[in-house]
Amino acid sequence: MPTIHITASRSYDVEIAHGCLSTLGQRAAQLVKGRAAALVSDNAVAAHYGDQARASLEAAGFLVMTYVFPHGEQSKSGDNYLRLLNFLAENRLTRTDLLVALGGGVTGDLGGFAAATYLRGIRYIQIPTTLLAMVDSSVGGKTAIDLPAGKNLCGAFYQPSLVLCDPDLLATLPEPVFRDGCAEVIKYGVLGSRELFDRLRETPARQQLEYVIATCVDMKRDVVEDDEFDTGRRQLLNLGHTLGHAVEAGSHFQLSHGQSVAVGMAMIARAAAKFGFCTEETRDEIVSLLTKYGLPTETDQSPEELYQTALGDKKRKGGSLTLVVPQEIGKCLLHRISVEDLPKWIEAGM
Ligand code: GLY
Secondary structure, eight states: OOEEEEOSSSOEEEEEOTTGGGGHHHHHHHHOSOOEEEEEEEHHHIIIIIHHHHHHHHHTTOEEEEEEEOSSGGGSSHHHHHHHHHHHHHTTOOTTSEEEEEESHHHHHHHHHHHHHGGGOOEEEEEEOSHHIIIIITSSOEEEEEETTEEEEEEEEOOOSEEEEOGGGGGGSOHHHHHHHHHHHHHHHHHHOHHHHHHHHHSOGGGGHHHHHHHHHHHHHHHHHHOTTSSSGGGGGGTTHHHHHHHHHHTTTOSOHHHHHHHHHHHHHHHHHHTTSSOHHHHHHHHHHHHHTTOOOOOOSOHHHHHHHHTTOTTOBTTEEEEEEEEETTEEEEEEEEGGGHHHHHHHHO
16 A cells, blocks of 8 residues: 655655555554644534544544534635634643644645644644545645635645545545546646556546555655745646636636636646647647546636636736646646736637
8 A cells, every 4th residue: 555755844654545544543643742632624524534533543542622614615714713723722732732634625724724823833634535635735735724815825834744545535525526636636647647647548536546646646745845835846736727716716616626627727738739839639638538527628707707817816926927838648837928928828728
């Protein structure tokens, strides 16, 4: 069973194995001296896996306090974050104690940011329960909450002490949420692995979960070790995200993140083919794999609407922004454009 070791400002293992949730307590006891653990989860995940996580921690001698919040992006708010910090303080968690984030991207971001800031930082374990969180957001230490002005505008780079990816936890994941994760998996294929891309074409991701998760995490390891603080190569992980974020915000979040990234990837592939960065065959391969996984590849928003929304992207730097452009399957480049050129890319991507 693969264990991938990440060497960053904090070094840690990402363990990918069926049933590894049951090792939580034993692994946690090796990581911290304290014996108090805050188990942070949303109500949907807590109902499925909360008892199992708690039992494993208690069996290893931890006193467990559970913080459960309502499922959904709205829980990544400043209010919920402060409630969580107060919960940790009222339960007198100390610097030698532990936080466990059990859930998808919202839980990982919220729990990670609370761990980064409570007492100026306590250790935390990520237990992702969505495919998207397993292959991407639980690894690499990006933690954040949303502000009224936009998503993820307040956060920190703060690496976990351990990530436990248990593919068994995906059994209860609703199909549309699983498909969202497939968009990120396809992203990794386009970014860096022809083999992953071809295997996704041949065999459904669900039938090869350990391979899929381990391949994506290994690629993410490579990028994070090289550029932990997202000043260069890590920006490649934004493939499909610049236009995808515009599509997501423009749909007033009716489209999910994964669906929006799929549209963003298809748009950038169409534009890349039009401007000669990749062949039409590469474009068609990307669009048809997204379609095969039930993901959308087009938007009915107008180019002008998308442009206006994209201007608000937090990754814009003054008058320019960096697009991730596919060259071939397994190879992309960072391409800096001026904001004035963005409409041209959007038009070409429609
Ligand atoms: N999810 C993109 C990153 O971790 O950089």
